[in-house]
Amino acid sequence: AVELAERPLRDADVGLVRGALLEGLRREGLGLLRWPAEAVGLRQRLAFLHRHLGDPWPDVRDGSLYARVDEWLEPELGRARRRGDLGRIDAGQALGRLLPWASGEAARLEELAPERVVVPSGSRVRIDYADPERPVLAVKLQEMFGLQESPRVAGVPLLVHLLSPAGRPVAVTADLASFWRDGYRGVRAELRGRYPKHPWPEDPAGAEPTRYTNARLRR
Incomplete structure (x- = not known):
């Protein structure tokens, strides 16, 4: 041995x-x-x-x-x-x-589970699939103005992490319409003084989505 x-x-x-x-x-x-x-x-x-x-x-x-x-x-x-x-x-x-190449389904990978999704502002934002039960879309709040439902992939609504202009999470929701109606007011009251260069409309559900500051929008 x-x-x-x-x-x-x-x-x-x-x-x-x-x-x-x-x-x-x-x-x-x-x-x-x-x-x-x-x-x-x-x-x-x-x-x-x-x-x-x-x-x-x-x-x-x-x-x-x-x-x-x-x-x-x-x-x-x-x-x-x-x-x-x-x-x-x-x-x-x-x-x-x-x-699944044999069935032809492989060609639908990008359609069913895309790496990125286009948000209302026009940005292409990466989806985080780390949790297979509910993928996450982390995006700045102003870029989602006007959208009533979370984007879906393969029929599954994304869990939206709404970010401040500094990129910090301020809300998590799978129901944007409910957030605009009930949660946005508190977020607006807390953050519009901290980020005055960015738009904080009273009616986010009807506002124009943007990735720009107020100054850029006025040009």
Whole structure:
């Protein structure tokens, strides 16, 4: 039981190496792969679609991904020889193999779960899909003037985080009409003195949405 020497195997069996790397992924997690922001975002969007629409959108939880490793991690996993090789595998490109290409639904990814949504001011604002139950849209309050209902993706209303001109959350709502009617007055009273350069109309439901200051609007 005493280790006398250690040396690398130059011609280790490919199947054994693959099995060892796969076991390492199970033990240490899929974080051993490379997860750029685009890959994380794709996984979150797929989790959202699977939760709300089901098949053919894939389950991308860890257990399901391990069960389908042959479908999405090959041929990169079969070529890997050491832990460092796993870190060079782009998880986003690999996950793309699980998209429902056969049914043609894959082409609807951007339609059903877009990365960004156009708000009333014309800005394209990124959607946060970290919670697959209710994605979040964080946007400046003035850019949502006039909108009565939260934007929807795949039929699911976004949870809107309304921000001050400084980008700080001032209200969270899934019912904009109710907020304009009941909650906006208090926010306006608190913030219009702090941010006098920005519009704070008495009737936000009928006001023109904008991403600009009052001075810019007057030009």
